[in-house]
Amino acid sequence: MQMAAAMAPSGQVTDEVLIDIDRVTQVYASAGGAVRALDRVSMQARRGEFISIVGPSGCGKSTLMMIAAGLLPASDGTVRVGGRVVDRPQTDLGIVFQSPVLLEWRTALENVMLQAEARRLPAADAERRARSLLAAVGLAGFEHKYPHELSGGMRQRVSICRALVHTPPQLLMDEPFGALDALTRDQLVLDLQELWQSERMTVLFVTHSIAEAVFLSDRIIVMTPRPGRIAREIVVDLPRPRTLAMRDSAVFHAVSREITDFFLEQGVLRERAAGLSR
Numbered sequence: 001m002q003m004a005a006a007m008a009p010s011g012q013v014t015d016e017v018l019i020d021i022d023r024v025t026q027v028y029a030s031a032g033g034a035v036r037a038l039d040r041v042s043m044q045a046r047r048g049e050f051i052s053i054v055g056p057s058g059c060g061k062s063t064l065m066m067i068a069a070g071l072l073p074a075s076d077g078t079v080r081v082g083g084r085v086v087d088r089p090q091t092d093l094g095i096v097f098q099s100p101v102l103l104e105w106r107t108a109l110e111n112v113m114l115q116a117e118a119r120r121l122p123a124a125d126a127e128r129r130a131r132s133l134l135a136a137v138g139l140a141g142f143e144h145k146y147p148h149e150l151s152g153g154m155r156q157r158v159s160i161c162r163a164l165v166h167t168p169p170q171l172l173m174d175e176p177f178g179a180l181d182a183l184t185r186d187q188l189v190l191d192l193q194e195l196w197q198s199e200r201m202t203v204l205f206v207t208h209s210i211a212e213a214v215f216l217s218d219r220i221i222v223m224t225p226r227p228g229r230i231a232r233e234i235v236v237d238l239p240r241p242r243t244l245a246m247r248d249s250a251v252f253h254a255v256s257r258e259i260t261d262f263f264l265e266q267g268v269l270r271e272r273a274a275g276l277s278r
């Protein structure tokens with residue numbers, strides 16, 4: 001439908017670089033002295049690509065998302081989206097955070113429409129799209145429920161729909177499933193894959209979960225402990241759509257293993273508690 005011209009006919013990732021993060025460094029001033037959160041991070045996302053960013057707590061993942069969204073100016077380096085330097089909050093994107101931040105006095109549909117109203121999109125079209133997004137994530141019939149009537153997983157689904165109602169070419173997600181139980185996460189990961197396959201937005205997906213990253217991504221960016229630098233970029237060569245059974249495949253294991261080994265090497269993971277080693 002939208003952006004058809006920019007897409008390869010098969011809906012594959014194109015070679016066009018949509019997001020270009022070029023040597024981004026972030027230093028925060030804090031009471032205890034300067035904190036270097038990011039150190040010359042460079043990465044690119046092609047249009048339609050699904051990229052996960054995996055790294056230990058505190059390595060600057062959220063900082064990178066804020067800079068990419070134009071919500072925080074970088075201490076150094078540049079972000080370009082579609083060739084334009086990001087120097088102010090971007091409007092042409094969707095963001096999903098760990099907590100869904102819905103307005104309690106608005107229904108699911110009205111929460112999704114919030115974004116459309118703020119952008120003054122034609123109401124009838126926007127509502128049609130909002131309803132179809134809600135249906136796509138299994139919320140048909142829940143349009144008129146209030147947030148307190150929805151489970152955590154459903155609330156997060158609403159916030160994903162809200163982030164997509166204006167059909168942004170890029171979606172930034174910062175640990176969106178971090179607060180959900182394991183089964184709900186599995187379901188949302190499947191729903192997100194389906195949504196991405198039909199919408200083909202470019203996704204930067206921050207997660208702690210190696211399995212989630214492998215399942216969803218075309219490419220995984222692995223970051224070092226603070227100051228966050230990019231340590232590895234791993235292409236996940238599994239066919240789409242991915243199925244839960246693929247988590248048992250050799251490719252899935254090999255990629256998970258590579259990331260796990262890197263975190264062990266970096267001391268992010270320890271196989272034996274120090275006090276218990278003999």
Ligand SMILES: Nc1ncnc2c1ncn2[C@@H]1O[C@H](COP(=O)(O)OP(=O)(O)O)[C@@H](O)[C@H]1O
Pocket residue numbers: 028029030035036037055056057058059060061062063064226
């Ligand atoms: N506004 C801030 N002022 C000072 N330090 C900050 C600020 N925001 C984040 N930090 C520090 O920068 C580092 C990276 O933070 P963050 O981007 O939130 O990491 P992550 O999302 O990977 O856990 C952390 O050490 C954090 O404490």
Ligand SMILES: [Mg+2]
Pocket residue numbers: 061062063174
């Ligand atoms: Mg974070």
